[in-house]
Amino acid sequence: MSKTLVATPDPESGKKGPKSSSKLRDGVMKRGTTWYYVIRVKDRETGESKPKWVGGFATEDDAKAARDEARVKARRGEYVDRNVITVGEYLDEWIEAHAVEIKPKTLKDYRDIINRYVKPHIGGQKLQAVRPATITKLYRDLMAGGGKNGRKLSARTIDYVHAVLRKAFRDAVEIDQVLPSNPVERAKRPRRTPTEPGTVWNPEQLRAFLAIARRHRLFAFFHLAAYTGARRGELLNLRWSSVDLEACEITITGSVAFIDGERIEGTTKTGRSRVVSIDAGTVAVLKEHRRKQAADKLLAGKEWRGSNGHVFTTGWGDPIHPDTVSSLMPTLIKSHNAPKDGPKPVEPLPRARLHDLRHIHATTLLLAGVPVHVVAARLGHVDPSITLRVYAHVIRAAEASAAEIFAKAMGE
Template sequence: MSSARQGGAAPKLRNGVIRRGNSWSYVIRVTDSAGVSKPRWVGGFPTEAAAKRARDEARIAAGRGEFVDRSTVTVGEYLDRWLMAHALEVKPRTRAGYEHIINTYVAPRIGRIRLQALRPADLSTLYRQLMESGGRGGKPLSARSVEYVHAVLRKAFADAVRNDQILTTNPAERAKRPRKEQAVAVVMWTADDLASFLATTMGHRLHGYFRLAAYTGARRGELMNLRWADVHLGDEHGQGAFVRLRGTVSVIGGVRVEGSTKGGRERTVSIDAGTAAVLAEHRQRQEAERALAGALWVGGDHVFRRELGEPLFPDTPTALMAKLQRQHNTAAVEAGTPPLPVIRLHDLRHLHATLLLKAGVPVHVVAARLGHADPAITLRVYAHVLDDQASGAATTFEHLINSTPTKPSSDAQGDRG
């Protein structure tokens, strides 16, 4: 009796699909870079239907020259490799953000799934779970945070398609994402509110920081990185004064890290004579602190420092902003005057842009001061301000025409012929 009869009928290949033991496999022909057509076997599918589905996808990919070999790498393993390889080109703070997202929200839930078996529905389920209980203590995670998780995965899996060629399509592109939260209206100070707050900060050694933040729209980290070598106080009247913003500061794992500005571009921002005078006073105060500290003084050229000269951490002005607002509002209540709406430190940047745009300063000028790579960014972020201006454009035009002296008619001027 033949060996084939002893072991039963040999499995048959049907339209590129065959059963091998407890799993199914498929085979297709793939043309390599030399133009030679070779069979490619891919196995390990639990059902015939799964093997056929993968076969059909592989045939389409092969026809496009996009076929990828079967891989056992998991989602977690790939994302670890991606962090080391593709994320090295980003800033340390950005990489730390990616790592936190992956290790906190992704790897514990879908890290063991084989990457090539990951489906859009798996990601949709992940997002729903995060929305329901992905936060601290099992609380819901905000839609904004879930959207960031999606953005990181979309970027990582795009690299898996383009660079690593381990996926044929990006599953994140077809995953259903949670609805975006409607933006909450930001309470904004008026120019008088800002002047009132800065009058309170004048009693603090970091008054210069808040003045410069409000009068330049610079980011928190940019001012933490500012050196005196990049501060030009102008002539004796403060004319021609400016600051040059070359880098930024962030905190990664409790360590103060300096790097390039957002977008990697330096910029020069003009400052007014009053702000130049405030910075000159700040420098004098710093010199007095240096003399008092003596040998304990920490060297360096940072504009904003602690009493012994150490450069400030970004969290310092953030906490101080809240403290000074409470101080201001307590005094206001005692004096019987309205307290200020509570805003964030970063809102000083928005206030700077808003007041300039309302005053009619061109968008491209405001964009340059803020460090936006394209004025279109400024237009998008501050569209509500520009809409308010546009609503009065018709009335403004009418005033311009009505205020123009009427020229004599042609009859009054006589025949020009």
């Protein structure tokens, strides 16, 4: 993956090095407007000592400081050969090398982050010239105006950029061995103000939403999303073969996404399947939904296209596009808040996203005293610590009454 620095014979030393415009003094010399240093490094395979020229330093002091650091690493056997590959070139090769082991949706997200936020800013810089300050400045620049039309980026987006760069530069150190250490690990990210999940309706508001959603043919989808906390892609991937109405449970086995117009089915976010219990009311909703789907199939006849047994389909049996249910959510909220027939509700529903149904499910359970590890299992979090972090504000609210509960149990 690495590219080597092209060197020319130095007229004074006879060794491979840059053409000089000044004399070599203590391993440092100037060529044109930049400074170089040279050290001798043992080849790991042959054991032969060879000169290594490194250039591109703005001042003599910079070259000397880098020379001293390189000499120490060379004595320890930790020296990494200077390389002229740029950040953009390395990231392009890195993402291609990992394409086979990254989920398609994640791969697309990585590429978008690299092409949109990283390469325009530091893509042309030498990979080995990147320092923690380089990455810190990148984050500051993105926060100030790295979005579309120069809009500010959120700290959350910066976190995504940081996560991708940390992975890539870690591989540059550990796998490709073109860096001695990971500068991203020591970069300073913008301070984040702790934020709670999206809008969390109370049970009464959720009931109002589901009442208006009941009029739509996809009511069962919204009901199941609210009553299980499952992700959008997980529910749209659900098959009837994974629904056990007798045992009152569904098995989440995978997820679905659309990438560049193509439907892609894969594993869940964690790569694991999980069993989620459902209540009697949800069983009744699914039975009614299955009956209506059977009626759709009978009406479509030979035109029915639902051969894969998806729980949620169009009237012709095609799988539902993820954007369909996401865009339907605000439409249903608007139908409740501004009905075409009848008076407006006393309490309009606050704006909420489809994913917020997942937050409502988790929050309601936690406030009701359901153990965190149980909620984590229902949500498909690989570790309860994730649930603790995401819903820390809810857990703190529940803990506030813990002292009174204990005192009451003691009869005080």
